[in-house]
Amino acid sequence: MDNAIKEALKCKIDVPIGCVIKKDGKIIASASNRRELDNDITAHAEILAIKEAQKLLNSSRLKDCEMYVTLEPCPMCAWAIIQSGIKTVYFGAYNTQYGAFESVLKLQKLANSKIKVYGGIQEVECNKILEEFFNTLR
Numbered sequence: 001m002d003n004a005i006k007e008a009l010k011c012k013i014d015v016p017i018g019c020v021i022k023k024d025g026k027i028i029a030s031a032s033n034r035r036e037l038d039n040d041i042t043a044h045a046e047i048l049a050i051k052e053a054q055k056l057l058n059s060s061r062l063k064d065c066e067m068y069v070t071l072e073p074c075p076m077c078a079w080a081i082i083q084s085g086i087k088t089v090y091f092g093a094y095n096t097q098y099g100a101f102e103s104v105l106k107l108q109k110l111a112n113s114k115i116k117v118y119g120g121i122q123e124v125e126c127n128k129i130l131e132e133f134f135n136t137l138r
Helices: 004-006 045-057 075-084 123-138
Strands: 018-023 028-032 066-072 088-095 116-118
Touching: 004 028, 004 123, 018 045, 028 045, 028 123, 045 066, 045 075, 066 075, 066 123, 088 123
Parallel strands: 066 088, 088 116
Antiparallel strands: 018 028, 018 066
């Protein structure tokens, strides 16, 4: 999760969310939110990391990969994660508005997916990054 947090801290104008994907214990992809920077509503950290990993592995399937993300994925990202075949997701802060694995929805059950999901990893630190960002906007 430390590497995902480092990615989140790279965000300057976007909501600070970071994501890394590991395979065999090694980071194969990393990204931070770029929605505002790229003027692209699909440029969430998870989507960007998935695309990077798929390119590196030359496959749409990310079998035996793990994702670490600082905020519980939204429905768009959760569905992409499930469809990519990532085996395990670890997230930091719970997303009480749009969380699609635990907080609001459980898309993995709808999809009859065997994906493993673990939330609250370094939750305090992940929440602090988000709180500081939104406090500066107010």
